[in-house]
Amino acid sequence: MKKFAILTGVMAVVIGGVTLVPSAVEAYRGDPSVLGPNHTEERHEAMTTAFENQDYQSWKEQMQGRGRVTEVVTEENFARFAEAHRLALEGRTDEANQIRAELGLGQGQRNGDGQGRGYGKNR
Numbered sequence: 001m002k003k004f005a006i007l008t009g010v011m012a013v014v015i016g017g018v019t020l021v022p023s024a025v026e027a028y029r030g031d032p033s034v035l036g037p038n039h040t041e042e043r044h045e046a047m048t049t050a051f052e053n054q055d056y057q058s059w060k061e062q063m064q065g066r067g068r069v070t071e072v073v074t075e076e077n078f079a080r081f082a083e084a085h086r087l088a089l090e091g092r093t094d095e096a097n098q099i100r101a102e103l104g105l106g107q108g109q110r111n112g113d114g115q116g117r118g119y120g121k122n123r
Helices: 002-026 041-052 056-063 078-089 093-103
Strands: none
Touching: 041 056, 041 078, 078 093
16 A cells, blocks of 8 residues: 555656646747746846847846857847847737747747757758
């Protein structure tokens, strides 16, 4: 009977983890109303100022190398990225997502081009 209770408890934890973890990992996904895990009022103001002034260096300092976006967004394309941010805030998500896709930020929409499934463009 104890084995059954332990097994049931372990299964509940595993099922709960499988159910809850993916939603926590999804995070931002292009919706500016969703606060990320690193959100603070000070950081928000600094990021807002960086976007408004198109200040890549300030944005980069705030990001501290977090996320794929820091690998894709460069000083050369930051103005375009800031435009996508502005459009998203205005609720023009289709236009913002078009710019993100243009920059190589697909918002998690993996199109089978080698994203860990053995497929690729050089096939």
